[in-house]
Amino acid sequence: MTSHHTGEMPAIRYNFAYLDEQTKRMxxxxxLKAIAIPGYxxxxxxxxxxxxxxxxxxxxxxxxxxxxxxxxxKVIDQGADDTTNAVAIRGFFEKxxxxxxxxATAEATIIQTRHRIPETxxxxxxxxxxxxxxxxxxxxxxxxxxxxxQLHALEEYGLMHVKLYEDIARHGHIATTxxxxxxxxxxxxxxxxxxxxxxxxxxxxxxxxxxxGAGREKRIYAIPPHTRVRSLxxxxxxxxVQRFAKPCALCAxxxxxxxxxxLDDRGGxxxxxxxxxxxxxxxxxxxxxxxxxxxxxxxxxVMPGLDPGIHGxxxxxxxxxxxxxxxxxxxxxxxxxxxxxxxx
Amino acid sequence: MTTQTATDDAxxxxxxxxxxxxxxxxxxxxxxxxxxPGEVLAxxxxxxxxxxxxxxxxxxxxxxxxxxxxxxxxDGELRDLAGLGPAxxxxxxxxxxxxxxxxxxxxxRMAVSAGGNVGERLMAVGWRHYGNIREEATDWLGRVEIAxxxxxxxxxxxxxxxxxxxxxxxxxxxxxxxxxxxxPTGGLDVSVQARLLDLIRSLVAEMGLAVIIVTHxxxxxxxxxxxxxxxxxxxxxxxxxxDQVLDDPREPYTQLLVSSVLAA
Ligand SMILES: Nc1ncnc2c1ncn2[C@@H]1O[C@H](COP(=O)(O)OP(=O)(O)OP(=O)(O)O)[C@@H](O)[C@H]1O
Ligand SMILES: [Mg+2]
Ligand SMILES: [Zn+2]
Numbered sequence: 158m159t160s161h162h163t164g165e166m167p168a169i170r171y172n173f174a175y176l177d178e179q180t181k182r183m184x185x186x187x188x189l190k191a192i193a194i195p196g197y198x199x200x201x202x203x204x205x206x207x208x209x210x211x212x213x214x215x216x217x218x219x220x221x222x223x224x225x226x227x228x229x230x231k232v233i234d235q236g237a238d239d240t241t242n243a244v245a246i247r248g249f250f251e252k253x254x255x256x257x258x259x260x261a262t263a264e265a266t267i268i269q270t271r272h273r274i275p276e277t278x279x280x281x282x283x284x285x286x287x288x289x290x291x292x293x294x295x296x297x298x299x300x301x302x303x304x305x306x307q308l309h310a311l312e313e314y315g316l317m318h319v320k321l322y323e324d325i326a327r328h329g330h331i332a333t334t335x336x337x338x339x340x341x342x343x344x345x346x347x348x349x350x351x352x353x354x355x356x357x358x359x360x361x362x363x364x365x366x367x368x369x370g371a372g373r374e375k376r377i378y379a380i381p382p383h384t385r386v387r388s389l390x391x392x393x394x395x396x397x398v399q400r401f402a403k404p405c406a407l408c409a410x411x412x413x414x415x416x417x418x419x420l421d422d423r424g425g426x427x428x429x430x431x432x433x434x435x436x437x438x439x440x441x442x443x444x445x446x447x448x449x450x451x452x453x454x455x456x457x458x459v460m461p462g463l464d465p466g467i468h469g470x471x472x473x474x475x476x477x478x479x480x481x482x483x484x485x486x487x488x489x490x491x492x493x494x495x496x497x498x499x500x501x
Numbered sequence: 502m503t504t505q506t507a508t509d510d511a512x513x514x515x516x517x518x519x520x521x522x523x524x525x526x527x528x529x530x531x532x533x534x535x536x537x538p539g540e541v542l543a544x545x546x547x548x549x550x551x552x553x554x555x556x557x558x559x560x561x562x563x564x565x566x567x568x569x570x571x572x573x574x575x576d577g578e579l580r581d582l583a584g585l586g587p588a589x590x591x592x593x594x595x596x597x598x599x600x601x602x603x604x605x606x607x608x609x610r611m612a613v614s615a616g617g618n619v620g621e622r623l624m625a626v627g628w629r630h631y632g633n634i635r636e637e638a639t640d641w642l643g644r645v646e647i648a649x650x651x652x653x654x655x656x657x658x659x660x661x662x663x664x665x666x667x668x669x670x671x672x673x674x675x676x677x678x679x680x681x682x683x684x685p686t687g688g689l690d691v692s693v694q695a696r697l698l699d700l701i702r703s704l705v706a707e708m709g710l711a712v713i714i715v716t717h718x719x720x721x722x723x724x725x726x727x728x729x730x731x732x733x734x735x736x737x738x739x740x741x742x743x744d745q746v747l748d749d750p751r752e753p754y755t756q757l758l759v760s761s762v763l764a765a
Contacts, residue, residue, distance in 0.1 A: 298610065298613070307587070307591075310587075311587060311588045311591060312588075313591065313625060315621060315622070315623075315624040315625025315626070316621070316624075316625075318624040318629070319610070319613060319617050319620065319621050319624055322616070322617050322620055322624065322631065322634065323613060323614060323617050325631055326614050326616055326617065326635075326652075326653050327614075327653065391629055391630060391631040392629050392630045392631075393630050393631050393632050394631050
């Protein structure tokens with residue numbers, strides 16, 4: 158790698174998209190089974206990937222197995238294309254598969270995501286690949302794997318409602334705001350990975366294929382196109398998504414998921430789209446939020462490409478989302494303890 | 502407790518030739534018995550005599566090495582439990598049966614509130630209205646003498662006696678017909694025990710529950726049960742009406758047990 162003869166050095170040769178063909182076939186079989194049984198967690202022989210667990214190894218393996226040379230790949234982390242995690246995974250596939258990449262949701266054929274579903278509606282030609290830290294929705298109440306498997310097999314999901322009951326008892330409402338459990342195709346209860354519950358309705362009847370990969374836990378599951386996905390709730394506490402008081406401060410979009418951004422150490426803050434591509438697109442169309450620079454001439458330094466700085470209001474310090482999600486980066490063990498379940 | 506006798510002449514549960522070994526060791530051997538609706542059957546014997554093993558076999562939580570257990574389903578049909586599918590068996594266990602364990606951590610969800618513990622079975626059978634679940638849980642907490650304002654506390658904040666009462670509420674909320682109890686008063690102070698036994702006795706009478714209760718405490722058996730079986734080395738060596746067995750034991754071993762020589 159450090160040779161001066163870069164031209165002559167035999168480059169390290171990867172199979173297309175890193176994984177060997179036999180492994181990809183194994184993963185594709187798991188994916189097909191997952192599609193055949195919507196919401197069911199299919200075990201697969203997850204491979205070691207050249208990145209640590211918690212950095213999306215499950216999603217990366219699924220993407221590698223479905224990726225073709227003509228695909229156009231987009232990778233987002235909490236809605237942003239420019240975080241370390243997203244940049245690393247995009248770079249990985251540029252290098253190992255030589256595929257085209259994009260930040261534009263509409264141009265992508267495969268979108269690998271951590272913790273968000275893009276705001277731009279997905280189409281039939283697209284595949285959304287989720288990185289999943291903990292695939293088992295019942296884990297927080299029933300740690301025994303043998304038992305949770307039984308519960309799924311026998312469709313015993315009372316326990317899932319115990320968790321929601323506890324939420325209401327403690328907080329007066331269902332306080333679970335992300336990794337909010339859903340019932341898929343009227344049968345399996347599924348953890349949608351730590352997306353905000355705001356995104357749950359997008360999974361329902363979605364024209365795109367949705368694939369979920371959990372590397373550490375070696376599980377793949379799927380929602381085929383146009384599948385009924387219902388968020389669990391109580392009759393007297395129906396499921397509802399988060400609402401935001403104001404539109405995006407940069408692009409004035411409403412009805413989208415916003416992140417809080419700390420502007421200074423004196424309490425200055427603003428709420429902006431978590432989906433950076435969506436926000437940039439709207440700004441390019443001339444939409445202006447209250448914190449955006451004037452529309453004329455020297456508008457915001459909006460970069461529709463790979464470069465960082467899409468939210469070009471310096472200096473911006475990303476704060477945690479309004480629902481208290483963990484910060485962009487990786488899904489480490491900490492997610493298990495304080496995170497997704499909201500239960501001890 | 503001889504004032505009440507079994508109310509029905511068809512047995513609720515029938516065990517025939519039950520046996521189980523743990524490797525070379527006998528867990529229990531060749532046990533046949535019947536339990537009638539509304540009847541409390543005590544299983545007594547010293548430590549290691551096979552009481553818990555028998556209870557596990559009767560409730561199908563342990564796989565039998567020999568024999569079989571049949572149960573009269575709500576439709577009146579007596580079914581061999583080994584012939585039930587897993588879904589049917591689990592449904593039976595969480596609706597028609599109850600389990601009160603000696604160790605509350607085995608019978609409760611310790612990190613879930615008292616209300617959630619009681620509500621779990623309701624949610625498991627399809628209740629989806631929070632207000633109704635809470636109302637029913639509140640009612641049941643009251644019936645086991647737990648103050649309504651403890652509904653959102655989890656059992657880790659409860660005393661031993663309260664935990665056992667919570668287990669009872671959690672089980673009885675679906676109005677089961679048969680409850681299995683393994684040393685439900687074990688490890689409790691004498692005064693706490695007495696209160697718990699009183700509560701169990703009144704609920705059993707009120708709901709017409711059949712109970713199979715394992716205890717090595719003959720006083721518990723006398724207070725609660727109509728009939729009892731005495732176990733030794735994995736076998737039932739004597740069986741009869743509780744007062745008869747305790748006042749006039751036939752077997753020499755039972756005589757020793759009753760005279761407290763063998764008090765476990
Ligand atoms: N899991 C096991 N593995 C091996 N041997 C066991 C197991 N459980 C019970 N035994 C043995 O089976 C016999 C009956 O045990 P069991 O637990 O049924 O007795 P018990 O009457 O309930 O006793 P105790 O009053 O102490 O609870 C004992 O010899 C015991 O050592
Ligand atoms: Mg025992
Ligand atoms: Zn925006």
